[in-house]
């Protein structure tokens with residue numbers, strides 16, 4: 344019999360790809376999860392619809408100009424408080440009635456609410472990989488200090504986490520992160536010079552938000568995931584490898600010191616890793632679609648092309664440098680991706696912006712939280728000049 348106690352969730356970024364799939368998981372398990380907080384940046388209508396369905400104690404709308412609209416729409420729902428403003432996400436993430444904070448918001452904006460949640464001893468279900476890329480050392484130290492667990496939602500890291508259950512600490516030789524290769528796998532730099540935003544937004548296997556989809560196309564997503572894995576699993580830089588696996592069925596692998604390899608497989612569907620993070624250590628039953636080998640007679644593997652997709656080696660380089668270098672990498676990439684999505688720069692300029700910022704922004708070996716905030720702002724300033 345299940346001993347599962349109902350869990351109260353703060354869902355940061357409830358209107359996005361991970362956010363809406365998290366609510367599908369919640370719907371699939373009535374009575375298991377209570378939604379205490381929902382947050383969005385500007386998707387007012389969807390946030391209001393979600394609030395009407397899940398009746399949370401609080402919603403946050405990041406865009407202050409939408410505050411009155413949300414408040415008015417929920418005027419007949421007095422149990423739901425409406426918040427906006429700089430500290431609202433940190434406030435809801437550290438509420439006493441929250442057990443688990445699922446960080447489904449995109450980008451650097453995930454860092455400060457996650458820090459607040461960790462300090463309040465919350466369990467983190469971490470989708471927002473940028474948090475660990477920007478400040479992995481600080482965030483994992485806080486988790487230890489405050490006794491908070493961080494469970495991965497990212498599919499590759501969920502796969503590794505699942506492979507590690509029951510294994511002795513120190514038994515890992517290396518991990519192998521799988522990468523789809525994105526929509527431009529196999530293309531030359533010359534061909535990449537003319538690819539369009541619409542082409543870059545067509546991921547071969549996953550339906551995701553715009554920022555991560557562009558990151559997948561440029562292999563920056565895999566670079567961010569390499570750094571995320573380092574901190575989540577306490578690995579050395581040399582213990583992390585990437586292999587291209589275009590079908591996205593093997594979500595990642597662990598090789599142990601006796602040479603044995605364990606992998607986690609499944610359809611490309613984020614509901615499973617989301618559910619695993621929310622339900623851990625229990626495997627909750629569900630009727631999500633099942634994988635069949637007969638539908639995928641060929642699972643193939645390739646070496647990543649780091650000469651053409653330069654973001655991947657740049658991320659490895661930032662990880663090796665450490666300090667605030669991954670924070671610079673992340674901020675530069677966020678500015679570059681936003682510029683690409685505005686048709687301000689071409690696809691090949693994405694790594695140019697990152698490389699330039701890594702060269703220009705001052706290096707700090709042991710950054711504090713304030714240093715990360717400063718580095719992020721300074722890098723955005725430098726990167727914004729580069730994409731003009």
Ligand SMILES: NC(=O)C1=CN([C@@H]2O[C@H](COP(=O)(O)OP(=O)(O)OC[C@H]3O[C@@H](n4cnc5c(N)ncnc54)[C@H](OP(=O)(O)O)[C@@H]3O)[C@@H](O)[C@H]2O)C=CC1
Pocket residue numbers: 355356357358359360361362382383384385386387405446447448449450452470471472473496497498549550551552553554555613
């Ligand atoms: N999508 C996926 O399958 C996967 C995603 N991830 C990671 O999960 C995170 C979310 O990705 P995804 O769901 O695709 O992203 P989306 O763009 O689909 O959703 C982002 C969410 O964050 C909100 N948001 C946007 N900007 C801000 C901000 N500045 N402050 C607060 N909230 C903000 C959005 O609100 P609004 O709708 O109002 O704009 C939305 O709710 C990313 O870190 C991504 O790397 C990891 C693995 C898989």
Ligand SMILES: CC(=O)[C@@H](O)[C@H](O)COP(=O)(O)O
Pocket residue numbers: 497498499521522523524525549558559560564565613
């Ligand atoms: C679903 C998920 O976890 C994404 O991060 C996905 O892995 C992106 O795919 P690629 O970066 O491998 O193209």
Ligand SMILES: [Mn+2]
Pocket residue numbers: 497498499568
């Ligand atoms: Mn992933």
